[in-house]
C-alpha cells in the first residue's frame with residue numbers, strides 16, 4: 001500500500017525576537033502549522049495507515065484534545081469512519097473541531113478514565129484503537145520532525161519540548177538517536193499540576209499523579225509511558241516544571257512575535273526561553289518544538305490572562 005504523507009514538512013524558523021531575548025539562536029520547529037494543528041498528526045497518520053493496511057475498518061480515539069482531532073482528520077482523508085469518545089469535561093471548541101472532521105462524537109463519563117473505559121469495552125473487532133501517546137509507530141512518526149531539522153543543516157545544542165504522556169519526547173529522542181545527536185540534551189518541560197514526568201524522574205520509577213490541576217490540558221496524562229522513562233536513562237534528558245502563568249505568558253509572547261496562537265501545553269516549552277531557564281544558559285543554540293494545539297481560542301487566551 002502506498003503510504004502518503006498526511007502531515008506537512010514544517011518550517012524550522014530562526015526566531016529573531018526570541019534569539020534577541022536569549023542572546024543566542026533560537027530555532028522554532030513550527031508543528032503548530034500541521035493541518036490538524038499539532039505534531040500529533042505525524043505519529044497518528046503513520047499508526048492509522050498501518051492499522052488500515054492490517055484490515056481496520058474504523059479508528060477510535062478517547063482523546064478530546066489534539067490526538068482525537070488528528071485521528072478524525074486522518075479518518076476523513078483516508079475515507080475511514082472515526083469514533084471519538086470524550087468525557088463531559090471536553091470543551092465545546094474541541095467537540096466542534098472533532099465533528100467538523102466528520103467523526104462521530106460520543107460524550108461519555110466524567111473524566112477521560114470513563115471515556116477510555118467505554119472505548120475499550122465497545123471496540124468492534126474491525127476497529128483500531130489509536131492511543132494518544134503510547135505506541136512505537138506514533139514515536140516513529142513523530143521522529144520525522146528531527147530529520148527535517150537535520151535537512152535544514154541545523155544541529156542545536158539543546159532540544160526543548162513539552163511532555164504530556166511522553167509521546168513527543170519518545171519520538172524526538174528516537175529521531176535524535178537515529179541522526180547521531182547522542183550528545184544533544186532534551187529539556188523536557190511540564191507545568192505545575194501536570195508534572196507526571198518530573199515526578200517519575202524524582203521517584204526513579206513510574207508515578208501516577210493523583211490529579212491534573214494545570215490549565216495545560218494537553219499535558220494532562222497522569223502517568224507517562226514507560227518508554228519515556230527508558231529513554232531518560234539512555235539519553236540526556238533534563239526535566240523542568242514551570243507555572244501555568246509562565247506557560248500562558250509564553251503563548252502570548254509567541255502570538256505577538258510570530259502571530260501564532262498555541263495552547264498552554266505548547267507555551268510550557270516556549271517558557272524555557274521566555275523565563276530564561278538555567279538549563280539553557282550554556283547552550284550555544286536552542287531548538288524549541290512548537291507543538292501547537294487547536295483548542296485555544298483568542299477569546300480563551302484573553303480570559304486566561306485576566307484570571
Ligand SMILES: *Cc1c(COP(=O)(O)O)cnc(C)c1O
Nearest residue numbers: 066164165166167168265292293
Ligand atoms: C499531545 C500534546 C502534548 C504532549 O505530548 P505527549 O506526546 O503526550 O507528551 C503537548 N502539547 C500539545 C499541543 C499536544 O497536543
